[in-house]
Amino acid sequence: MSTPFYVSPQQAMADRAEYARKGIARGRSLVVLQYADGIVFVGENPSRALHKFSEIYDRIGFAAAGKYNEYENLRIGGVRYADLRGYTYDRDDVTARGLANVYAQTLGTIFSSAAEKPYEVELVVAEVGVAPEGDQIYRLPHDGSIVDEHGSVAVGGNAEQISTFLDQRHRDGMTLAEALKLAVQALSRDPNGSEREIPAERLEVAVLDRTRPQQRKFKRIVGRQLARLLEADGGSAPTDAPSDTEEGEGGESAAATDAPESTDSGGDVE
Amino acid sequence: MDFLSDHSPGMLPGNRNLPPLQGAVEAPHGTTIVAATFGDGVVLAGDRRATMGNVIAQRDIEKVFPADEYSAVGIAGTAGLAVEMVKLFQLELEHFEKVEGAQLSLEGKANRLSTMIRSNLAMAMQGLAVVPLFAGFDIDREKGRIFSYDVTGGRSEEHGYAATGSGSVFARGSMKKLYRQDLTEQEALTLVVQALYDAADDDSATGGPDVARRIYPIVTVITDEGFRRLDDAESSEIARSVLEHRLEQPDGPRAALL
Numbered sequence: 431m432s433t434p435f436y437v438s439p440q441q442a443m444a445d446r447a448e449y450a451r452k453g454i455a456r457g458r459s460l461v462v463l464q465y466a467d468g469i470v471f472v473g474e475n476p477s478r479a480l481h482k483f484s485e486i487y488d489r490i491g492f493a494a495a496g497k498y499n500e501y502e503n504l505r506i507g508g509v510r511y512a513d514l515r516g517y518t519y520d521r522d523d524v525t526a527r528g529l530a531n532v533y534a535q536t537l538g539t540i541f542s543s544a545a546e547k548p549y550e551v552e553l554v555v556a557e558v559g560v561a562p563e564g565d566q567i568y569r570l571p572h573d574g575s576i577v578d579e580h581g582s583v584a585v586g587g588n589a590e591q592i593s594t595f596l597d598q599r600h601r602d603g604m605t606l607a608e609a610l611k612l613a614v615q616a617l618s619r620d621p622n623g624s625e626r627e628i629p630a631e632r633l634e635v636a637v638l639d640r641t642r643p644q645q646r647k648f649k650r651i652v653g654r655q656l657a658r659l660l661e662a663d664g665g666s667a668p669t670d671a672p673s674d675t676e677e678g679e680g681g682e683s684a685a686a687t688d689a690p691e692s693t694d695s696g697g698d699v700e
Numbered sequence: 701m702d703f704l705s706d707h708s709p710g711m712l713p714g715n716r717n718l719p720p721l722q723g724a725v726e727a728p729h730g731t732t733i734v735a736a737t738f739g740d741g742v743v744l745a746g747d748r749r750a751t752m753g754n755v756i757a758q759r760d761i762e763k764v765f766p767a768d769e770y771s772a773v774g775i776a777g778t779a780g781l782a783v784e785m786v787k788l789f790q791l792e793l794e795h796f797e798k799v800e801g802a803q804l805s806l807e808g809k810a811n812r813l814s815t816m817i818r819s820n821l822a823m824a825m826q827g828l829a830v831v832p833l834f835a836g837f838d839i840d841r842e843k844g845r846i847f848s849y850d851v852t853g854g855r856s857e858e859h860g861y862a863a864t865g866s867g868s869v870f871a872r873g874s875m876k877k878l879y880r881q882d883l884t885e886q887e888a889l890t891l892v893v894q895a896l897y898d899a900a901d902d903d904s905a906t907g908g909p910d911v912a913r914r915i916y917p918i919v920t921v922i923t924d925e926g927f928r929r930l931d932d933a934e935s936s937e938i939a940r941s942v943l944e945h946r947l948e949q950p951d952g953p954r955a956a957l958l
Contacts, residue, residue, distance in 0.1 A: 484798070
């Protein structure tokens, strides 16, 4: 019988981390930004069906970069966790912190168990508060650590470069159009410094909007509403109010989680 | 729900062991729910009374709940169980929507509710029945639809109007004479409040509009714009105008003889 090679724990972990990082780097990056009325998720995603962002609970959103099947698995786990929590106790008892902890445990266990390959995913769990001070953004790298982020966060392939870019330019109290513009600028920078154009159809955008009258604050921004926001002059304020009126039309094309919240909300907001 | 039954079966209403008992259990019961369709959707309304035997257990109970953005459920029967059933039903619809990324069809929702009622059959046999009325806007067919149930989970789609609960006989009679195909939203709202008034008139377990305490029926509308519950001001206005007319005609509007 042969003796297995000795591999130091440091080396084993470094190899696994390297493997996971490479997997994540293959995917496109996405960014999560705070803006005046909530948190916006922006990413490049050619697919209309496979979402990178999704709703977990009333105030909690989820974003992931990396392997689709792996983060989809985690997403469904998160929805189950949140729904079960909310049903057992109360809707207010579901928090991003609790969810991030569960994800960290799961990712950490998978990362360090020798039997499984590490997950090639990097997650962001965000919760929108009643006021901007209450917003929480947690970034969860592949190894199960938690990073508490403020303002802006980028994950995925080109994350470091993008987050440096964002850190320099992001400020508190941006409007949605400003934040969106900044995010698209950040995403369209290639690693070698050149810029490329990302058409609106390839963007996936979602917000956690604290001004929504519904309990569920998550909303996808698609179609005309997205186009209008992208065109809007960064400085102009009236992006939010009219945006809701056409929500119905936009929502249909995506048929996403959020289609039901329709035009009646527009009236309430204004 | 499948996940819940694997994970913690004790939380599901149907999976609890019942203590053996004799006679009927005394627990608050909700009474009358009515629904009617109109051109753009459907209205669903309920009175506010819960009774326990011959005692009024609660004057301002709420028995109509949004199930999701495009549907609502009104409950008659054992209040505690019914409220739990609705909570679980809401959870299931929301869960499905989040996991699948699309809403269940209205038929799918109605079938799901049917299964949930059936799982309560053992309790129903002991007198703790839950009999909801489910109404929603069918996005595919672009119209409002109503589903009624029996204690065994039997589901039937109702056309035009429907009622459930102890005062349903009177409410149905009232709507039978007042309902028309071409109702507007406002007329449909008045119709269901009239029906509830008639139910309260003849059924002791159904509560009428309580002017002194400002307790008025819960009235909800579901259209292609989603679920909307009338606020207190709106529902009191309809109830008061009905009441006003009843002061002159206690039996309500007369339908034509021929």
